[in-house]
Amino acid sequence: MIGRGLLERLEKANKLDRLGDPLQRKLQEGLRGRVRDALHGVWLGHPLHPAIVQVPIGAWFSAAVLDALPRMETCATVLVGVGTASAVPAIAAGWNDWSDLATAPRRVGLVHAVANAVGVGLYGASLVARLTGNHRLGKQLAYGGLGAVSLGGYLGAHIVYRFAAGVNQAAPIEQQIPEGWHDLCEFRALGDNQKLVAHIGEIPVLVSRTGDTVTAMVERCGHETGPLGEGEVVQVDGSACVVCPWHGSTFRLADGAVVRGPATTDQPTLRTRINRGCVQAALA
Ligand code: FES
Structure with missing residues (x-):
């Protein structure tokens, strides 16, 4: 019930429209034609964003498991790098989908994007810390990143299950x-x-x-x-x-x-x- 109350407040948070309105217009103007279709997943016959977010989420979650084990620093660093790099196309596809959302899911989508941006930032910082030998800090930053992208994933799922975004409504x-x-x-x-x-x-x-x-x-x-x-x-x-x-x-x-x-x-x-x-x- 607490989660539901928060979600309802987010859906009604019209202050988010001050940022959402102009941003959505800019994206609609900037993303066009084949690029836009490719990012939506028309070629795939399925929305691209939920398909490719599996790569960073899988890599980051696997890194979290390895971080809890001894002498796995190198493998965990590779996974954090893979997850952070593969987040780039997932973010592009996500913003493209977001640019077509109606008002309420668009508000939730904005917070979803912010949570994920915080997560990607923390994972980027974690990668830098690991590559400079500070694995302890790298692990801490990565666990923070996992928390942020988990919140982002929760909100993303709400956009799909509550508003049927990306679902074939015919x-x-x-x-x-x-x-x-x-x-x-x-x-x-x-x-x-x-x-x-x-x-x-x-x-x-x-x-x-x-x-x-x-x-x-x-x-x-x-x-x-x-x-x-x-x-x-x-x-x-x-x-x-x-x-x-x-x-x-x-x-x-x-x-x-x-x-x-x-x-x-x-x-x-x-x-x-x-x-x-x-x-x-x-x-x-
Ligand atoms: S293209 Fe969105 S409802 Fe038809």
Whole structure:
């Protein structure tokens, strides 16, 4: 309960916005295109940041174990060095993800980043102390660093589990679609190169047509449920794609493939058919 109270206060700490607002704008302006997609993990099909933070955390935790054992100074120093160096790409990926967060998770993310920055600073100082022969100080600094990055990890997990940041939010929507074929709209209501939003029960489905080909995908963006039905259709490498109006994730209409982040997973698509002039869809 104490932890929950602190987390709620952090989520509501609007004073953090004085720093968070301009910083987020600067990052959005500075990080663009392929670099931004690479740091999000579009190429990986999974958010990059939580995957690569395993390297520094693993190295630092292993160093902490070795520091408790006799005559392990050299091995521990190597692990502290590996952890500190590998934190650099993890930090870059983390700031990139942070730049797309909504207000409350962004506040928590800011404190997450500060805790980790303190941790990385302590590990850097620990490395210097070890390399200059002061292993006793090096161990003390490293244990301080472990405490700071543990707090950072706790807050990072909160951003994921409380706010579903980085989670494919289209998957639970897709799972609500019942088996079997469902009517979406009249085929003739859909002009060539047009799209519309139909519904299966309460679930919005983006239907689009090119010539005689009709495609359908879950209409809520997998990144943070932005309305793809309000998105612009653009050509990317010769394929028609829809751009999410919220943060610009871009999905190929034909198969839902993500071609631009921050989404890192493909948008769920449905099978389609025309039955007596009616467009129907079913789970793929
Ligand atoms: S909701 Fe963020 S890109 Fe669609």
